[in-house]
Amino acid sequence: MNPLRTSRAVVAAAATVVLSVTSTGLANAATGALRDHRDGDKITIGIKFDQPGIGLKTPDGTYTGFDVDVATYVAKQLGHKPSDIEWKEAKSADRETLLQRGDVDFIAASYSINDKRLEKVDFAGPYLLAHQDVLIRADDDSIKKPSDLNDKKLCSVTGSTSAQNVKDKIAPNAQLQEYGGYSECLTGLENGVIDAVTTDDSILAGYASQPEFKGKFKLGGFKMSNENYGIGVQKGSDLKGEINTALQKMVADGSWDAAVKKNFGPAGYQNEPAPKIGVVVK
Amino acid sequence: MFDFLQGYDLLGAFWVTVQLTVYSAIGSLVWGTLLAAMRVSPVPLMRGFGTAYVNIVRNIPLTVIIVFTSLGLFQTLGVSLGAERFTTINFRLAVLGLTAYTSAFVCEALRSGINTVPLGQVEAARAIGLNFPQVLRLIVLPQAFRSVVGPLANVLIALTKNTTVAAAIGVAEAALLMREMIENEAQLLLISVIFAVGFLCLTLPTGLFLGWVAKKAAVKR
Amino acid sequence: MKDKPTVLYDVPGPRAHRRNLAWSLLFVLVLAAVVWWVVTSLADKNQLEWSKWAPFFTDARVWETYILPALKNTVIAAALAMVIALPLGAFLGILRLSDHRSVRAVAGTVVEFFRAIPVLILMLFANAAYSEFTDISPDTRPLYAVVTGLVLYNASVLAEVVRAGILALPAGQTDAAKAIGMRKGQTMVHVLLPQAVTAMLPALVSQLVVIVKDTALGGAMLGFSELLASVRPMSANYGANTIACFTVVAVIFIVLNFALTTFASRLERRLRRGKKSTGAVVGAEAVEELATPGEHPDTR
Numbered sequence: 001m002n003p004l005r006t007s008r009a010v011v012a013a014a015a016t017v018v019l020s021v022t023s024t025g026l027a028n029a030a031t032g033a034l035r036d037h038r039d040g041d042k043i044t045i046g047i048k049f050d051q052p053g054i055g056l057k058t059p060d061g062t063y064t065g066f067d068v069d070v071a072t073y074v075a076k077q078l079g080h081k082p083s084d085i086e087w088k089e090a091k092s093a094d095r096e097t098l099l100q101r102g103d104v105d106f107i108a109a110s111y112s113i114n115d116k117r118l119e120k121v122d123f124a125g126p127y128l129l130a131h132q133d134v135l136i137r138a139d140d141d142s143i144k145k146p147s148d149l150n151d152k153k154l155c156s157v158t159g160s161t162s163a164q165n166v167k168d169k170i171a172p173n174a175q176l177q178e179y180g181g182y183s184e185c186l187t188g189l190e191n192g193v194i195d196a197v198t199t200d201d202s203i204l205a206g207y208a209s210q211p212e213f214k215g216k217f218k219l220g221g222f223k224m225s226n227e228n229y230g231i232g233v234q235k236g237s238d239l240k241g242e243i244n245t246a247l248q249k250m251v252a253d254g255s256w257d258a259a260v261k262k263n264f265g266p267a268g269y270q271n272e273p274a275p276k277i278g279v280v281v282k
Numbered sequence: 283m284f285d286f287l288q289g290y291d292l293l294g295a296f297w298v299t300v301q302l303t304v305y306s307a308i309g310s311l312v313w314g315t316l317l318a319a320m321r322v323s324p325v326p327l328m329r330g331f332g333t334a335y336v337n338i339v340r341n342i343p344l345t346v347i348i349v350f351t352s353l354g355l356f357q358t359l360g361v362s363l364g365a366e367r368f369t370t371i372n373f374r375l376a377v378l379g380l381t382a383y384t385s386a387f388v389c390e391a392l393r394s395g396i397n398t399v400p401l402g403q404v405e406a407a408r409a410i411g412l413n414f415p416q417v418l419r420l421i422v423l424p425q426a427f428r429s430v431v432g433p434l435a436n437v438l439i440a441l442t443k444n445t446t447v448a449a450a451i452g453v454a455e456a457a458l459l460m461r462e463m464i465e466n467e468a469q470l471l472l473i474s475v476i477f478a479v480g481f482l483c484l485t486l487p488t489g490l491f492l493g494w495v496a497k498k499a500a501v502k503r
Numbered sequence: 504m505k506d507k508p509t510v511l512y513d514v515p516g517p518r519a520h521r522r523n524l525a526w527s528l529l530f531v532l533v534l535a536a537v538v539w540w541v542v543t544s545l546a547d548k549n550q551l552e553w554s555k556w557a558p559f560f561t562d563a564r565v566w567e568t569y570i571l572p573a574l575k576n577t578v579i580a581a582a583l584a585m586v587i588a589l590p591l592g593a594f595l596g597i598l599r600l601s602d603h604r605s606v607r608a609v610a611g612t613v614v615e616f617f618r619a620i621p622v623l624i625l626m627l628f629a630n631a632a633y634s635e636f637t638d639i640s641p642d643t644r645p646l647y648a649v650v651t652g653l654v655l656y657n658a659s660v661l662a663e664v665v666r667a668g669i670l671a672l673p674a675g676q677t678d679a680a681k682a683i684g685m686r687k688g689q690t691m692v693h694v695l696l697p698q699a700v701t702a703m704l705p706a707l708v709s710q711l712v713v714i715v716k717d718t719a720l721g722g723a724m725l726g727f728s729e730l731l732a733s734v735r736p737m738s739a740n741y742g743a744n745t746i747a748c749f750t751v752v753a754v755i756f757i758v759l760n761f762a763l764t765t766f767a768s769r770l771e772r773r774l775r776r777g778k779k780s781t782g783a784v785v786g787a788e789a790v791e792e793l794a795t796p797g798e799h800p801d802t803r
């Protein structure tokens with residue numbers, strides 16, 4: 001083999017890879033920088049991609065869930081057709097940054113309103129009052145009240161405050177396993193190694209509503225905290241008022257109830273009535 | 283300047299890293315030697331198993347193996363390795379995963395060491411009537427081990443660094459603590475330097491010491 | 504090399520044949536018992552239900568929506584890391600061969616430092632640093648962080664590979680270059696590097712396997728949407744079929760990396776046999792050794 005020819009081929013191949021990769025990267029960066037808040041009819045909304053019942057990317061590339069339904073309704077009231085919505089994944093840790101940078105117009109991603117977040121972003125809503133709860137096996141009768149969680153095996157996602165909350169205040173002897181996602185917790189719950197998965201009841205209801213889990217799991221109904229889901233917007237954005245109006249209309253015309261039934265219904269989720277705009281339940 | 287360290291068990295986290303390293307090193311030395319023995323054994327089936335094991339394990343990300351010990355072995359197959367608490371179970375599972383992964387590299391290092399043992403040694407051993415296990419145990423492996431101290435030291439250092447992957451199943455070792463501290467504290471650079479220095483303290487002396495041992499132990503030919 | 508181990512034992516006679524057969528049988532029994540236990544326990548826990556595995560076989564959308572885009576991210580991260588780390592590594596490697604002691608010392612320190620630190624620590628640092636000091640979008644930040652961590656680590660490993668590749672060339676090459684009046688720089692650029700690159704190819708390909716494996720860290724710990732992370736949205740759609748998802752992902756990793764490993768060893772064999780080249784090779788095996796701190800004199 002001619003070493004010179006080989007090395008030239010390698011350099012050429014390497015250069016091609018660099019060029020193709022950087023050019024796509026630059027293209028992406030360019031569109032990001034040029035994004036206007038309300039350019040034409042397009043609107044970018046941040047949601048969760050991996051939470052059934054809340055925000056989920058389905059195999060055919062569409063999105064389902066309560067947050068998605070609310071966001072679609074709100075977008076429609078703001079004058080955007082569903083086909084004009086660009087969905088963007090808003091991971092929990094990234095939500096404030098996405099809003100501050102203007103990467104998204106608003107965020108509906110099981111985003112509970114609290115003081116720390118209010119320092120950085122504004123919230124429209126709330127549009128749902130959720131509570132921290134546990135998901136247990138349907139045939140498990142040993143967990144009837146929060147204190148029954150003592151000596152039980154809990155599971156939640158890494159860095160979640162809800163799990164630590166239970167361990168610190170409600171069931172100090174409980175054991176806590178943390179995974180990257182709730183799916184891993186559910187595998188353990190299904191197999192009997194985990195006794196209870198803990199997080200917001202809406203998220204749990206979303207999982208339990210999946211056809212694969214019909215009749216397998218139930219919610220504890222413990223209401224261990226109040227989570228007021230709001231729609232996050234940039235600090236000082238006038239979108240807040242418009243979204244609030246849209247949310248009020250959604251409740252008034254019955255779309256809100258329909259969305260709750262559709263996304264959480266199969267799990268026997270007892271939802272709270274639609275919250276009043278601007279009233280955050282502590 | 284170091285006030286923010288209050289409330290974090292830095293030494294404890296690195297101690298877990300050391301424990302993970304030591305237990306996994308012992309485990310992979312044993313299992314890796316067995317695998318190497320299988321790969322050179324007269325039984326074709328064992329040779330096949332050894333080869334397949336090494337080829338599969340070396341090509342999976344360690345992260346996948348570690349997550350699988352927790353999700354597959356523990357959550358699904360119910361293997362809790364004789365422990366009750368999650369923290370102990372996760373630690374033992376991590377040791378198991380690290381051992382399963384590292385032993386493939388130990389096996390390959392040993393096998394190359396076996397290849398450096400001169401033919402005459404083995405022929406002489408067979409000539410005086412030693413059988414395969416005896417040839418391996420008395421003649422080949424002792425020489426092979428001496429010539430692979432260097433490569434094994436590299437495997438050990440790689441293992442020390444790889445223990446950070448145990449953070450993926452929540453074992454409270456150095457990387458997990460680092461992630462927690464980065465999230466809660468502002469001194470990013472200082473935190474990073476502390477952890478970098480911590481690992482330097484673990485890996486560099488090991489490398490230097492075992493490098494020296496390797497020179498001493500090498501069979502002069 | 505292939506026939507050598509057989510010298511460890513005599514050609515089996517009738518008794519040895521029977522004994523080997525007995526061992527084989529015993530081994531098969533143990534193996535079968537383990538497999539049986541795994542399969543029955545999985546079935547017992549409903550993990551073998553067809554509904555958990557069917558999506559991968561009957562629904563092309565699973566591949567189009569989750570797996571292939573994720574695999575693309577894995578490949579992009581690995582390719583970027585390799586392409587950036589290689590010139591950086593070559594530069595560091597050449598500096599380590601410098602005639603000036605101070606240059607050697609600086610390059611040596613950099614290389615030793617980054618080889619001694621876990622790549623996960625480097626990734627965690629890069630991720631936090633980008634989020635704090637730069638304005639990179641949260642979408643691409645994990646990719647940047649993963650690539651940065653991989654580049655820092657692999658550049659220092661590749662520096663050693665390059666150094667080993669240059670040292671592996673016969674001394675006659677340098678002598679000949681000197682004899683025709685080439686300067687040090689010319690010798691490096693026109694004579695040594697081109698041949699060293701060829702000699703290094705097997706080591707480079709097998710380092711690519713290490714890089715591909717390490718991208719999974721970004722998925723597990725930084726939220727980078729690579730192959731391992733695709734398990735999350737997938738399992739959320741199909742009733743938490745995590746076991747099935749992880750198995751499929753693991754198989755893809757094995758196939759991809761096995762192909763690379765096989766390619767590397769073919770390349771190595773071809774280079775060793777090669778008549779036109781010097782026959783100098785930095786083998787795939789050498790990479791493991793070069794990836795750790797400390798002196799490695801015997802890389803030839």
